[in-house]
Amino acid sequence: xxxxxxxxxxxxxxxxxxVTLSCTYDTSESNYYLFWxxxxxxRQMILVIRQEAYKQQNATENRFSVNFQKxxxxxxxxxxxxxxxxxxxxxxxSGPGAGSYQLTFGKGTKLSVIP
Amino acid sequence: NAGVTxxxxxxxxxxxxxxxxxxxxxxxxxxxxxxxxxxxxxxKLIYYSVGAGITDKGEVPNGYNVSRSTTEDFPLRxxxxxxxQTSVYFCASSSPQRATQFFGPGxxxxxx
Numbered sequence: 001x002x003x004x005x006x007x008x009x010x011x012x013x014x015x016x017x018x019v020t021l022s023c024t025y026d027t028s029e030s031n032y033y034l035f036w037x038x039x040x041x042x043r044q045m046i047l048v049i050r051q052e053a054y055k056q057q058n059a060t061e062n063r064f065s066v067n068f069q070k071x072x073x074x075x076x077x078x079x080x081x082x083x084x085x086x087x088x089x090x091x092x093x094s095g096p097g098a099g100s101y102q103l104t105f106g107k108g109t110k111l112s113v114i115p
Numbered sequence: 116n117a118g119v120t121x122x123x124x125x126x127x128x129x130x131x132x133x134x135x136x137x138x139x140x141x142x143x144x145x146x147x148x149x150x151x152x153x154x155x156x157x158x159k160l161i162y163y164s165v166g167a168g169i170t171d172k173g174e175v176p177n178g179y180n181v182s183r184s185t186t187e188d189f190p191l192r193x194x195x196x197x198x199x200q201t202s203v204y205f206c207a208s209s210s211p212q213r214a215t216q217f218f219g220p221g222x223x224x225x226x227x
Contacts, residue, residue: 004157033214045158045205045218091157100146100165101214102173105157 002027002094006106013082014114020067021077021109023092031097034068034075039108040088048090051075053097079111087113117141119219121206127225128196136191136222138206146209147189148216149173149181151202158205164189165211196226 003026013019025034036048051059051068058066063083067076075094079086092106122137140147145166150158150173160173164183178200180192189208193200203223207216 035215037218043203043221043223045207045221047215047217050215093157095214097214100163100171101209101216102148102160102163103158103216105159107155107157 002029002032002096002104004092004094004104004106006092006109008109009107010110010112012112012114013079015082015084017082018078018080019082019111021079021090021092021111023075023077023106025073025075025092025094025104027073027094027096029096033095033097033101034066035093035095035103036064036066036077037091037093037105038086038088039091040085045091049077082113084113084115087111119206119208119217121204121219121222123222124220125223127227128193129227130196130198132196133192133194134196134224136193136204136206136224138189138191138219139187140189140206140208140217140219141187142208142210142217143186144208144210144217145186146211146216147183148207148209149179149189149191150205150207151175151200152205152221153202161191161204193224198226200224201226 095103149161162181206219
């Protein structure tokens with residue numbers, strides 16, 4: 001069984017500043033994936049970034065990067081140069097590295113970018 | 116390439132009514148999923164399918180049924196709607212080679 005915990009229900013950041021969203025997880029899988037999804041007010045689930053657990057290098061996608069600490073089971077998301085369009089719910093999720101790839105989601109962090 | 120499409124976008128049901136939520140993907144993905152998202156919560160897996168004719172239960176399957184007769188379609192059936200099924204429903208798909216799931220726009224269902 002997998003569990004994902006996001007301990008920050010809400011966060012805010014000034015435009016152009018940097019913010020870090022926290023996520024911890026627990027899994028019995030030896031190979032697994034971790035994801036951050038963004039859900040703006042439109043409700044659409046949008047993939048932000050993904051990390052394969054067997055890779056030591058932290059994933060980056062433009063202004064988005066992760067800090068993956070495998071031993072601590074921590075997977076935080078850093079957003080640099082925050083933009084108004086980053087305002088959204090952010091969900092951390094984990095899934096097995098093989099089989100059906102079922103995802104387990106955290107409860108989400110509501111991020112507000114302030115002009 | 117439309118990705119994952121869901122119909123309807125919104126629906127109001129009375130207690131005891133039945134309905135089918137439609138989901139179609141055009142990415143030739145073998146794997147498809149149904150999730151529900153309750154207010155203030157993350158998504159929870161209802162059912163999933165790894166290919167046509169193969170389905171399995173997720174974390175919260177009670178009150179729902181699915182079928183998968185084609186690669187493209189994965190409908191979710193609610194037989195006797197209950198207020199506890201008021202939620203937003205998301206369909207998703209992925210390929211066996213890649214774990215990333217692509218989501219549809221969701222269906223907001225209210226049961227009164």
